[in-house]
Amino acid sequence: MKMDERKQKVLMAVVQDFIATAEPVGSRTIAKKYRLGVSPATIRNEMADLEEQGYIEQPHTSAGRIPSQLGYRYYVDYLMQKKELSAEQEELIRRQFEKKVRDVGEVIQKAGQLLSHLTQYASIIISPQLGAGSFKHIQLILMRPSQAMVIVVMDNGSLHHRYIEVPESITTADMETISGVLNAKLQGLTIESIKVTLLKEIYFELARHKHILDLALELLHDLMLKKEDKIYLGGVFNMLNQPEFHNIEKVKTLLSIIEQEDLLRELLTNQGSGEGVTVRIGDEIKHREIRECSMITAPYSICGRQAGSIGVLGPTRMEYAKVVSIVESMTRNLSRAMERMILGPGK
Amino acid sequence: MKMDERKQKVLMAVVQDFIATAEPVGSRTIAKKYRLGVSPATIRNEMADLEEQGYIEQPHTSAGRIPSQLGYRYYVDYLMQKKELSAEQEELIRRQFEKKVRDVGEVIQKAGQLLSHLTQYASIIISPQLGAGSFKHIQLILMRPSQAMVIVVMDNGSLHHRYIEVPESITTADMETISGVLNAKLQGLTIESIKVTLLKEIYFELARHKHILDLALELLHDLMLKKEDKIYLGGVFNMLNQPEFHNIEKVKTLLSIIEQEDLLRELLTNQGSGEGVTVRIGDEIKHREIRECSMITAPYSICGRQAGSIGVLGPTRMEYAKVVSIVESMTRNLSRAMERMILGPGK
DNA sequence: GTTAGCACTCTATGTTGCTGAGTGCTAATG
DNA sequence: CATTAGCACTCAGCAACATAGAGTGCTAAC
Numbered sequence: 077m078k079m080d081e082r083k084q085k086v087l088m089a090v091v092q093d094f095i096a097t098a099e100p101v102g103s104r105t106i107a108k109k110y111r112l113g114v115s116p117a118t119i120r121n122e123m124a125d126l127e128e129q130g131y132i133e134q135p136h137t138s139a140g141r142i143p144s145q146l147g148y149r150y151y152v153d154y155l156m157q158k159k160e161l162s163a164e165q166e167e168l169i170r171r172q173f174e175k176k177v178r179d180v181g182e183v184i185q186k187a188g189q190l191l192s193h194l195t196q197y198a199s200i201i202i203s204p205q206l207g208a209g210s211f212k213h214i215q216l217i218l219m220r221p222s223q224a225m226v227i228v229v230m231d232n233g234s235l236h237h238r239y240i241e242v243p244e245s246i247t248t249a250d251m252e253t254i255s256g257v258l259n260a261k262l263q264g265l266t267i268e269s270i271k272v273t274l275l276k277e278i279y280f281e282l283a284r285h286k287h288i289l290d291l292a293l294e295l296l297h298d299l300m301l302k303k304e305d306k307i308y309l310g311g312v313f314n315m316l317n318q319p320e321f322h323n324i325e326k327v328k329t330l331l332s333i334i335e336q337e338d339l340l341r342e343l344l345t346n347q348g349s350g351e352g353v354t355v356r357i358g359d360e361i362k363h364r365e366i367r368e369c370s371m372i373t374a375p376y377s378i379c380g381r382q383a384g385s386i387g388v389l390g391p392t393r394m395e396y397a398k399v400v401s402i403v404e405s406m407t408r409n410l411s412r413a414m415e416r417m418i419l420g421p422g423k
Numbered sequence: 424m425k426m427d428e429r430k431q432k433v434l435m436a437v438v439q440d441f442i443a444t445a446e447p448v449g450s451r452t453i454a455k456k457y458r459l460g461v462s463p464a465t466i467r468n469e470m471a472d473l474e475e476q477g478y479i480e481q482p483h484t485s486a487g488r489i490p491s492q493l494g495y496r497y498y499v500d501y502l503m504q505k506k507e508l509s510a511e512q513e514e515l516i517r518r519q520f521e522k523k524v525r526d527v528g529e530v531i532q533k534a535g536q537l538l539s540h541l542t543q544y545a546s547i548i549i550s551p552q553l554g555a556g557s558f559k560h561i562q563l564i565l566m567r568p569s570q571a572m573v574i575v576v577m578d579n580g581s582l583h584h585r586y587i588e589v590p591e592s593i594t595t596a597d598m599e600t601i602s603g604v605l606n607a608k609l610q611g612l613t614i615e616s617i618k619v620t621l622l623k624e625i626y627f628e629l630a631r632h633k634h635i636l637d638l639a640l641e642l643l644h645d646l647m648l649k650k651e652d653k654i655y656l657g658g659v660f661n662m663l664n665q666p667e668f669h670n671i672e673k674v675k676t677l678l679s680i681i682e683q684e685d686l687l688r689e690l691l692t693n694q695g696s697g698e699g700v701t702v703r704i705g706d707e708i709k710h711r712e713i714r715e716c717s718m719i720t721a722p723y724s725i726c727g728r729q730a731g732s733i734g735v736l737g738p739t740r741m742e743y744a745k746v747v748s749i750v751e752s753m754t755r756n757l758s759r760a761m762e763r764m765i766l767g768p769g770k
Numbered sequence: 771g772t773t774a775g776c777a778c779t780c781t782a783t784g785t786t787g788c789t790g791a792g793t794g795c796t797a798a799t800g
Numbered sequence: 801c802a803t804t805a806g807c808a809c810t811c812a813g814c815a816a817c818a819t820a821g822a823g824t825g826c827t828a829a830c
Contacts, residue, residue, distance in 0.1 A: 461803075462804050463804090464803075464804050465804070468802095468803090482812095483810085484811060484812095485809090485810050485811045485812070486812075
């Protein structure tokens with residue numbers, strides 16, 4: 077993997093120029109635009125070497141070179157220098173996150189829009205998985221004879237509900253009783269920490285309402301298993317501006333992938349390092365349908381706990397330097413916005 | 424608008440054949456395939472007439488004819504005969520709606536997937552706008568010092584929440600008191616019917632907590648204005664199989680439209696008749712970006728009250744007969760499923 | 771080691787000509 | 801008088817061909 081400085085410069089030129097123009101890059105272009113102080117012929121020699129080592133390739137004999145996946149990887153790992161966001165972009169992000177929003181979904185939606193706007197690629201964001209947390213409040217409400225609603229509020233601010241069927245004889249007062257007992261017994265506990273003995277106690281106290289308890293506790297049980305996450309997607313049509321998607325077939329595969337939520341979730345969840353920005357190039361994304369795409373993802377956290385991830389999906393010919401900075405900045409801001417929302421603006 | 428029978432048959436042949444093949448239809452084709460018992464020459468004469476009257480057009484001199492918007496309109500209004508769903512399709516729908524689902528969002532999501540699967544076009548569904556309804560339950564919960572959550576349950580089963588800031592001095596007991604008073608005073612009322620005198624009463628009783636009341640009542644107020652609806656979209660990539668979208672530019676406009684939720688909402692809400700299936704062809708959809716598309720929409724209802732709409736978006740060359748039947752059946756089933764979910768399976 | 775020069779390769783683009791589908795018109799037909 | 805056969809005409813689409821130009825690799829000179 078050792079590479080003398082000039083080779084690095086040539087590789088860098090190839091990658092940067094190809095990212096900018098989407099056209100194979102020739103030796104003349106590099107000599108002229110990137111002022112390496114040597115002639116095209118020399119560059120041709122270097123390029124021949126680089127090709128041999130697998131960093132660049134030639135689409136056909138009389139064309140310039142384009143970076144291979146290996147080439148992009150080398151660029152991202154060793155050559156690329158982070159591009160600071162412009163003041164304008166910083167401002168845009170800052171103002172976006174200052175806006176008043178009502179719920180987590182809205183924050184994320186807006187963040188996604190901004191992310192795809194700034195990068196001009198598709199954005200994918202996964203909403204926070206807060207973990208179940210502990211019970212804050214449980215409420216049963218009789219909606220009409222024989223139908224009720226169970227509401228559970230967790231201390232992390234998440235809210236869950238379910239409709240259940242109850243015997244016709246049940247009254248609003250019964251509901252209050254049940255809610256009262258459940259609240260008293262369960263408050264502050266996490267789902268995992270509910271003991272059988274405690275359950276027995278509850279069933280004993282509310283023996284008359286065994287049926288309702290079963291249903292209510294079923295909701296609690298589901299909470300443990302439930303994937304609360306949602307996938308937010310934006311700016312897919314940006315991708316169509318990229319020349320690599322002028323071919324309909326590619327657009328079709330792209331779209332069919334993008335409509336599969338489960339796949340997106342997997343792509344966003346199985347991140348490499350688990351911390352900081354991850355760049356995956358082409359095949360490094362394990363799904364063969366999206367070779368020719370790269371993903372830049374990063375987890376965001378709430379109060380130090382990893383909560384969800386944001387990501388950008390674009391062609392392998394992606395503006396890595398720019399996107400990495402944007403993703404970084406967005407995670408920071410998003411984390412902050414979430415914390416403010418959940419903990420209150422005090423801190 | 425009078426048209427003799429043979430002309431109608433010719434027009435019908437042109438429309439049907441073009442819908443099936445996406446190729447301009449010639450006189451020979453019609454004579455051969457549609458057995459009108461006359462020669463191509465006669466059909467040519469009829470076609471010339473139809474063109475003069477604006478029902479069909481010729482892309483270029485040496486090509487067959489394609490239906491104009493007017494032609495499609497005539498076809499939909501007078502010629503098309505509804506195509507019954509196949510047993511298989513019926514079965515698919517029935518089974519889909521039998522599945523157990525947890526919430527309204529899930530029903531809709533599944534319905535959208537099915538709709539786009541059956542039609543092979545894009546599906547758009549707007550979630551129920553139930554109207555505000557009347558209060559069933561209001562609950563304030565202290566999440567941590569100085570932060571609380573307001574939960575409001577309406578009698579139509581909808582659930583709303585908001586985080587608010589409260590003075591540090593507030594205790595859980597205070598919250599219970601406030602909840603209690605609000606419940607007692609507001610239960611059963613609609614938002615509109617809250618009188619100033621009643622508010623005064625509440626403020627009087629809870630004078631100490633004026634600040635919290637303000638915030639809680641703000642949520643109630645927002646409920647009146649709030650658009651609760653969500654847009655669900657599916658099967659966009661089906662559209663790419665249609666030859667009219669082999670052109671990237673068109674795909675791009677299509678996608679950029681589809682990413683604008685507000686626009687979709689408008690398209691789905693401003694329906695013509697307001698009842699039953701509406702077919703809008705090309706320019707009849709008022710947005711110039713989607714000329715060359717048609718929409719088939721229908722409202723679904725819950726307990727007789729119109730709740731939301733479902734729609735199919737496809738090229739003007741759409742299989743109207745088929746899609747109309749599918750949309751009809753889907754609204755029926757969706758309405759039923761929603762009612763079952765909200766009222767409980769009893770009825 | 772670097773570079774100028776040159777022959778070579780191959781894509782992209784433009785030109786031309788042909789084919790075939792489809793038309794409109796005219797004159798013949800029942 | 802509506803219908804139809806026949807025919808000349810039009811034009812998109814395709815294939816065959818020629819051309820231009822970008823870029824290469826090699827060789828020989830610096």
